[in-house]
Every structure is written in structure tokens, then in C-alpha cells.
Amino acid sequence: MAETTEPVSHYQQLYHDAESTLPGAGIDWVAERRRAAMARFAALGFPGARNEEWKYTSLRPIEKRDFALPKRAGHGLGAPDLAPYLFDEPATHRLVFVDGAFDADLSRIGQLPEGVTVQPLSTALEAGMESLAGHLGRYADPEGTPFVALNTALMSDGVFLHVPAGSTLEWPVHLLFVASEAIDGIGVHYRNVFVAGEGARITAIESFLGLGEATYWTNAVTEASAAQGAEIEVYKLQEEAPSAYHLATFEGYQGADSSVTHHNISLDGRLVRNDVNTALDAEGAYVSLNGLYLGDVRQHVDNHTRIEHLQPGCVSRELYKGILDGRSRGVFNGKVVVQPQAQQTDSDQQNRNLLLSRGAEVDPKPELEIFADDVSATHGATVGQLDEDALFFLRSRGLSQHQARNLLIFGFANEIIEAVKIEPIRARLEDRLVQRLPQSETEED
Amino acid sequence: MLSISNLHVGVDETPILSGIDLEVGPGEVHAIMGPNGSGKSTLAGALAGREGYETTEGSVTYDGEDLLAMAPEERAARGLFLAFQYPVEIPGVSNIYLLKSAVNAVRKHRGEEELDAMDLVSFIRDKMRLTGMDDQLLYRSVNEDFSGGEKKRNEMLQMAVLEPRLAILDETDSGLDIDALRTVADAVNQLRDGNRSFILITHYQRLLDYVVPDQVHVLYDGKIAKSGDANLPKELERTGYAWLTGSGEAEPESAAQEQ
Ligand SMILES: Nc1ncnc2c1ncn2[C@@H]1O[C@H](COP(=O)(O)OP(=O)(O)O)[C@@H](O)[C@H]1O
Numbered sequence: 001m002a003e004t005t006e007p008v009s010h011y012q013q014l015y016h017d018a019e020s021t022l023p024g025a026g027i028d029w030v031a032e033r034r035r036a037a038m039a040r041f042a043a044l045g046f047p048g049a050r051n052e053e054w055k056y057t058s059l060r061p062i063e064k065r066d067f068a069l070p071k072r073a074g075h076g077l078g079a080p081d082l083a084p085y086l087f088d089e090p091a092t093h094r095l096v097f098v099d100g101a102f103d104a105d106l107s108r109i110g111q112l113p114e115g116v117t118v119q120p121l122s123t124a125l126e127a128g129m130e131s132l133a134g135h136l137g138r139y140a141d142p143e144g145t146p147f148v149a150l151n152t153a154l155m156s157d158g159v160f161l162h163v164p165a166g167s168t169l170e171w172p173v174h175l176l177f178v179a180s181e182a183i184d185g186i187g188v189h190y191r192n193v194f195v196a197g198e199g200a201r202i203t204a205i206e207s208f209l210g211l212g213e214a215t216y217w218t219n220a221v222t223e224a225s226a227a228q229g230a231e232i233e234v235y236k237l238q239e240e241a242p243s244a245y246h247l248a249t250f251e252g253y254q255g256a257d258s259s260v261t262h263h264n265i266s267l268d269g270r271l272v273r274n275d276v277n278t279a280l281d282a283e284g285a286y287v288s289l290n291g292l293y294l295g296d297v298r299q300h301v302d303n304h305t306r307i308e309h310l311q312p313g314c315v316s317r318e319l320y321k322g323i324l325d326g327r328s329r330g331v332f333n334g335k336v337v338v339q340p341q342a343q344q345t346d347s348d349q350q351n352r353n354l355l356l357s358r359g360a361e362v363d364p365k366p367e368l369e370i371f372a373d374d375v376s377a378t379h380g381a382t383v384g385q386l387d388e389d390a391l392f393f394l395r396s397r398g399l400s401q402h403q404a405r406n407l408l409i410f411g412f413a414n415e416i417i418e419a420v421k422i423e424p425i426r427a428r429l430e431d432r433l434v435q436r437l438p439q440s441e442t443e444e445d
Numbered sequence: 446m447l448s449i450s451n452l453h454v455g456v457d458e459t460p461i462l463s464g465i466d467l468e469v470g471p472g473e474v475h476a477i478m479g480p481n482g483s484g485k486s487t488l489a490g491a492l493a494g495r496e497g498y499e500t501t502e503g504s505v506t507y508d509g510e511d512l513l514a515m516a517p518e519e520r521a522a523r524g525l526f527l528a529f530q531y532p533v534e535i536p537g538v539s540n541i542y543l544l545k546s547a548v549n550a551v552r553k554h555r556g557e558e559e560l561d562a563m564d565l566v567s568f569i570r571d572k573m574r575l576t577g578m579d580d581q582l583l584y585r586s587v588n589e590d591f592s593g594g595e596k597k598r599n600e601m602l603q604m605a606v607l608e609p610r611l612a613i614l615d616e617t618d619s620g621l622d623i624d625a626l627r628t629v630a631d632a633v634n635q636l637r638d639g640n641r642s643f644i645l646i647t648h649y650q651r652l653l654d655y656v657v658p659d660q661v662h663v664l665y666d667g668k669i670a671k672s673g674d675a676n677l678p679k680e681l682e683r684t685g686y687a688w689l690t691g692s693g694e695a696e697p698e699s700a701a702q703e704q
């Protein structure tokens with residue numbers, strides 16, 4: 001076991017102090033999983049620069065801060081504050097979390113079909129739900145990475161979403177994780193568990209939203225299991241505060257002929273790291289990973305993905321696009337593993353990056369590990385600038401320099417936006433993107 | 446309307462155009478021919494404001510104003526249009542969006558009221574008839590996966606919606622089958638009026654059978670080597686360009702008329 005470092009002992013202390021009040025403290029299996037996960041985190045510690053997985057992303061700023069657990073204090077946010085971030089069309093089952101805790105007043109779970117569970121995780125843990133026990137930590141294994149371990153030890157809330165075999169949840173579930181002005185110095189550990197039984201369908205929107213200027217840390221974990229023929233579609237929309245640290249892990253586990261589509265849209269935050277992983281563990285499973293990451297000023301955004309082809313005849317599609325401006329730094333690491341028995345795998349991975357300034361940088365790294373012989377696996381990674389010919393073409397059609405620039409940037413991002421099937425999310429995304437585009441009309445004129 | 450005087454243009458210190466003189470009056474159609482590499486696209490690009498072209502000598506005035514001092518978008522707003530020899534693909538931007546943005550950008554620049562979405566679409570559809578373009582191409586990304594002919598028709602559509610006062614077509618006819626060629630010619634002929642001027646850069650006489658030019662110029666090695674009337678292309682068809690390189694063949698005589 002590694003020497004206990006100062007940041008590790010800080011979190012051990014946090015856990016020790018909060019152990020008896022964390023949701024599910026009175027439930028044996030919950031308490032036991034937390035305890036084991038904490039021990040695991042203590043053994044792993046924060047990953048250092050020598051850890052290949054964290055080579056380009058330093059966690060020193062998070063280590064140094066000693067983030068506290070959420071306090072049970074009023075946040076002062078009301079429905080009008082959140083109105084711009086909600087979707088009413090289509091209707092959603094909405095769960096709002098503020099500074100680490102479920103807020104019933106701001107939420108509207110609504111009518112649920114028979115047998116379907118949509119519950120705040122805190123409630124499910126307190127109740128020690130049997131159906132949760134079988135899934136929590138099964139796909140996002142605390143034995144694996146330090147942040148899944150820490151999350152398992154300290155998870156305060158999130159959602160438990162269970163759609164059993166044959167059921168469909170017609171509306172999307174909208175999870176809104178809000179960081180208020182009051183969250184400075186806090187680390188929140190959200191945990192979501194999505195379980196789609198045989199043939200079931202789930203659409204979930206995970207919005208992470210920072211409303212103030214606070215410095216805080218989000219350490220979120222979502223685990224999703226799609227049984228045979230099930231479909232899960234996740235839209236993760238990250239709009240944290242500019243000085244926020246955002247670490248998020250998605251772990252998918254897929255049965256035969258299942259489909260998982262994950263949209264990973266990263267717009268804000270000071271330091272962002274996404275791990276998006278899925279295991280294709282039965283024939284005919286399909287996964288599609290779409291990603292769009294924006295960086296500006298000194299933002300650092302790191303996307304690591306891992307697709308594990310464990311069984312024959314599965315299909316994976318991946319497209320991640322980055323737009324980096326200012327002195328921002330992007331990292332893309334896309335691992336595709338094809339195990340020996342995973343014959344007839346069909347896999348394609350593309351990573352494209354657009355650098356808008358001299359100071360911006362990106363490190364794209366596709367990693368294909370192929371152990372089967374009858375496989376179609378393609379990949380590509382590009383880093384480019386705005387096309388001068390295209391800029392001239394647009395200007396020759398009357399568009400100003402900045403209109404032309406913005407249109408090209410928008411066009412670059414559009415491939416990812418077009419994959420968003422829910423119209424209000426797409427509209428919102430377009431809107432956000434336009435706001436984020438460099439040089440507004442008034443600035444340059 | 447356009448007056449080019451002793452124009453010298455270089456790229457990266459390499460001289461490409463070395464003393465072009467050309468006067469294009471309102472309503473005139475000028476054809477520019479010449480072998481590959483003679484500087485035709487460079488001239489077109491310099492007129493439209495492509496970056497990286499250094500004017501080392503000479504001037505260009507457009508409606509009496511210094512054209513070379515204007516940004517490309519300003520030239521567009523004042524009615525100058527270039528149909529690209531190699532149309533540019535813009536992934537992720539639909540053709541209709543580009544056309545709408547272009548129309549409104551130019552209107553705004555001219556101090557005219559911008560058109561609303563409905564008016565724009567019907568305006569653009571109107572113009573589409575001129576180009577024989579398939580409707581669905583409006584909703585695809587600009588030129589992405591378009592055939593060669595579709596790309597050229599698309600340039601003609603852009604020309605039609607922008608209603609230029611001076612249109613420069615850089616080899617718009619190259620690589621087109623006869624139907625597409627007719628469409629390009631029809632687009633030009635329909636837009637042709639007493640005021641609108643054209644510079645047609647072409648390799649082939651074919652286009653000039655349909656669009657009869659007022660003057661024809663042969664560009665060679667960065668200079669206008671010969672000018673003539675609408676009969677010059679036929680001569681060129683017969684003689685080729687060998688006479689330009691001084692390899693002894695007869696220079697086209699009958700149609701030639703020194704300016
Ligand atoms: N951007 C450029 N950089 C360097 N050389 C160029 C560039 N554009 C054109 N040239 C050169 O200038 C000459 C004229 O080219 P161009 O104007 O394209 O001829 P044309 O259109 O008549 O075929 C050629 O020798 C070409 O190689």
C-alpha cells in the first residue's frame with residue numbers, strides 16, 4: 001500500500017466524520033460498500049504524473065484544495081433561476097440536485113409506468129432497495145479507478161433509474177446537477193445508476209450547471225446496464241462554472257443486441273476529465289460515442305474513452321470533436337480493445353480537433369488493441385485550423401471575417417449537434433455554441 | 446465599371462501577373478482564355494480579394510474606387526462575384542443557410558432591410574429554377590459530396606441569388622457535360638442585361654458558342670498576349686497556343702485586333 005498522502009488522509013477524515021450521516025448509513029450493504037471503497041481509494045491515492053492514464057492531466061489543483069463535503073444548508077435557488085435550463089417540450093421526468101442534494105421542490109418526477117423506478121439515489125440508499133443492491137458498483141467498479149472508489153465512498157445523491165424488461169419510459173429523464181453560488185470549496189460526488197431490462201428504453205439527460213463563480217469539484221459517476229435488446233441514450237451536457245473542476249465517469253455494460261448512445265458535450269469548467277467506457281459483452285451490441293469539447297482561456301479538457309469488444313459481432317462508432325481557443329489544452333485518448341473471441345467486430349473511431357489560436361494545444365491518441373483476426377477497425381485523428389480557402393469563399397459571398405469564422409466553427413461542431421435527437425436540447429446546444437463562439441459581432445466591429 | 450491598369454501581382458515574391466490592362470464596361474462580356482498556369486485564376490482571385498496576393502504595381506478601380514483596398518466581403522456587397530474554379534466544401538453548414546446568410550449579409554452591407562426566413566426561401570427557390578438544381582441540395586452541406594456538375598451549378602445559384610453587377614466565372618464550364626454547360630450558359634444569359642458585366646475564364650470555345658462575348662483575351666505568362674472579338678476562340682481552336690511560346694506556328698490573324 002502506498003504511503004498515505006496528505007490529500008488522501010483528508011478524504012479519509014471526511015469519510016470518517018460523515019460515515020454515520022451519509023445516505024444509507026443504516027443499511028449494512030451500503031455501509032460496507034462505502035467502507036471498502038474508501039479503503040480502496042486510500043490504497044490508490046490520487047493518480048500522479050507517472051500514471052499513463054493521467055499523463056497530460058495534472059490533478060494537483062484538486063489535491064491541494066482539500067474539498068469538503070456538501071453542507072446541508074439552504075441554497076436560495078428558486079424555480080425562476082432554473083427556468084432557462086429546463087425542458088418542458090418534450091415533457092421530462094425532472095430531478096434537480098443542488099450542491100450535492102436532491103431538491104424535491106424544484107423537481108417534478110411525474111407519472112411513471114408500472115414497475116419503473118425513478119428515484120433520488122439518496123432515497124434508494126436509505127431504503128436499501130434490493131434492486132439497487134444488485135447494480136450499484138457492478139459496472140462502475142470501485143476496485144478500478146480512484147475516483148469511482150472515492151465516489152462510492154462519499155456519494156451523496158443522484159438517480160436510480162430502473163426500467164424493467166418490456167417497459168418503456170416514454171419521456172426522457174432530465175437530471176439537473178446545479179452548483180449554486182454557495183458551493184465554494186465543496187466536492188460533490190453524484191452517482192447515477194441506469195438499468196434497462198430486456199427490451200427496455202431509457203433516455204437520460206445529465207446537465208451539470210454552475211451558476212456562480214465558485215471553485216468546487218464535481219466527481220460524478222454514472223453506471224448503465226443495457227440488457228438484451230435494451231436501448232440507452234445519454235446526453236451529458238457539462239456547463240460547470242468557469243473555475244470548477246469536473247471529473248466524470250460513465251461505465252456502460254451491454255447485453256446482446258443492446259444499444260448505448262452517449263453524447264458527451266463539454267462546454268465549461270476549469271479542468272475537465274471525462275472517462276466514457278463501455279463493455280460490449282454479448283453478440284450484436286452497438287455503441288455510439290459522440291463527443292464535443294470546447295476549450296478557451298486556460299481550460300483543460302481531457303476525454304478518455306474505452307470500448308471493450310468482448311464478444312463477436314458487436315459494432316462501435318465513435319466521433320469526438322474538439323474546438324480549442326485561447327491557451328486551452330485538449331486531450332483525447334480513445335481506446336478500443338478487441339478481445340480474441342470478439343470476431344467480426346466492426347469498429348470506427350474518429351477524433352477531430354480544431355485549433356483556433358496559436359496558444360491552444362491538443363493531444364489526440366487513438367489506442368487500438370486488437371487480439372482477434374477477423375475484425376474491421378478503423379480510426380483517425382486530425383488536428384487542424386480553420387480552412388483559409390473556406391474563409392475566403394465565405395467572405396467572397398459577403399460574410400464578414402468573424403461571421404465566416406463562426407460559421408466554419410459552427411459547421412465543424414454541427415456533426416455532433418445533429419446527432420442530438422431531442423430538439424430542445426439541440427436548440428439549446430446551438431444557442432450555447434453560438435454564445436461561446438469567439439469574437440461576437442460587436443467586439444470586432 | 447472595372448478598370449485594370451498595369452496590374453502586377455506576386456505570390457510569395459514570385460511574380461505571376463506582370464502588367465495586365467483590361468477595361469470592362471457595363472453590360473459587357475469578356476472572355477479570358479489561355480493555357481494552364483498563365484495566371485487566369487490569379488487574376489480572378491486578386492479581383493475578388495484572395496489573401497496572399499501581393500500587388501506590386503498597377504491598380505484596379507471598380508466604379509471609380511480602389512478595388513484592391515476593399516475587403517472581400519465589401520467587394521461582394523458592391524456586386525462583385527467570383528464563381529470558384531474549385532468550389533469549396535463547407536461541412537456542417539447547409540447550402541440554404543449559406544445562401545440566406547450571404548443574401549442578408551450583402552443586403553445589410555448595402556443598408557437594405559434583411560429578408561425574413563420565409564421571403565428568403567421563396568427568393569432562393571425562384572433562383573433555383575435558373576440552375577436546374579435538385580431541391581434537396583439546398584439542405585445538404587455546402588458542396589459536400591456534390592458531383593462536379595452540382596458544385597458548378599451551386600456556384601451559379603450563388604451568383605443568381607447575389608445578383609452581382611460584375612461576375613467572374615473561373616472555368617465554371619470545365620468538366621461539365623453538355624446539359625450542365627447549357628445550364629451555366631443559360632444562367633449567364635438570363636442574368637445578362639445592359640448593366641451586368643461578366644468575365645468568363647474558360648478553356649473551351651463551347652461555352653462561348655452559347656454566351657457570345659464582346660471581347661476575348663488570351664492570357665499568357667501573366668500578360669494579355671492577344672485580344673480580339675468573338676471569332677478569336679475559333680482561331681485558337683485551330684492554332685492552339687503554340688504560337689505564344691514562339692514555336693513557329695501561325696498566330697491567329699483573322700480575328701485579332703490589337704486593342
Ligand atoms: N498560391 C500560390 N502560390 C504559389 N504559386 C501560385 C499560387 N497560385 C498560383 N500560383 C502559380 O501561379 C501561376 C498561375 O496560376 P493560375 O493563376 O492558377 O493559372 P491558371 O488559372 O491560368 O491555370 C502558376 O504557375 C501557379 O503555379
Ligand SMILES: [Mg+2]
Pocket residue numbers: 485486487530615616
Ligand atoms: Mg485556373
